[in-house]
Amino acid sequence: MKTTIVFSLLSAFLILNGSAQTIAVGKFTTKETFEKAFVTNLRTIPTSEFTLKSSDKEQGTIQAIRMDKTGRHEFASLFVLVTKGTNNVLVEATFTRNSGYMGGGKPADWAKKYGEKLKAELPDLTAEVTPVTKK
Numbered sequence: 001m002k003t004t005i006v007f008s009l010l011s012a013f014l015i016l017n018g019s020a021q022t023i024a025v026g027k028f029t030t031k032e033t034f035e036k037a038f039v040t041n042l043r044t045i046p047t048s049e050f051t052l053k054s055s056d057k058e059q060g061t062i063q064a065i066r067m068d069k070t071g072r073h074e075f076a077s078l079f080v081l082v083t084k085g086t087n088n089v090l091v092e093a094t095f096t097r098n099s100g101y102m103g104g105g106k107p108a109d110w111a112k113k114y115g116e117k118l119k120a121e122l123p124d125l126t127a128e129v130t131p132v133t134k135k
Contacts, residue, residue, distance in 0.1 A: 021099040023132040026111035028091040030122045034060070037089040038082045040121045048114050050078050060084075068104070075104060091118070107131065 030037055041062055045052050050064035060083055066076035081092045093114055095107035108131040115127035 022097045022107050024095045024107035024111045025130045025132065026091075026093040026095070026115055027128045027130075028093070028115055028118055028122075028125050029085075029088045030091070030125045031088050032122050032124070034082065034084040034089050037091055037122065038062075040118055041080050041082060041091060041093075043121070044114060044117045045078065045080075047117055048078075048110065050076070066104070074098065076107070076110075078110075 032040075038057055038060065042052065042055060045062065045064045050066045053063040053065050055062045060081055062078075062080040062082070064078040064080075065074045066078070067073065068075045076095065076097045078096075079094045083090050083092075093111060095110045095114075097104065097107050108129055111129040112127075115125065115129065119125040119127070
């Protein structure tokens with residue numbers, strides 16, 4: 001009886017924990033041009049296991065998705081905003097893993113790897129990754 005209760009509580013915790021939407025925001029800055037930063041982001045998305053959905057250079061926005069292993073369900077999304085500042089270009093990449101999906105990694109890890117890939121083409125890139133959890 002005691003084992004059944006513990007197992008039930010553990011199962012409930014895993015279901016609730018696995019169903020929460022998780023988000024991480026990567027903030028990357030570079031002294032490169034807006035155009036180079038924008039194009040570098042477009043090239044980095046497919047190497048990060050995301051599929052480009054749309055982009056608008058004038059607005060500095062890029063949207064991408066990540067499908068589950070079956071290829072039928074979108075389990076994660078990526079929204080990138082590239083803006084030009086006075087002395088640098090800021091790239092804000094928001095990685096979201098949709099609720100109800102377990103496995104496939106963590107958005108904070110995706111953001112860190114994404115920053116590493118950006119840095120390969122933008123050597124002066126600085127990065128800050130902030131994980132956020134939503135329910």
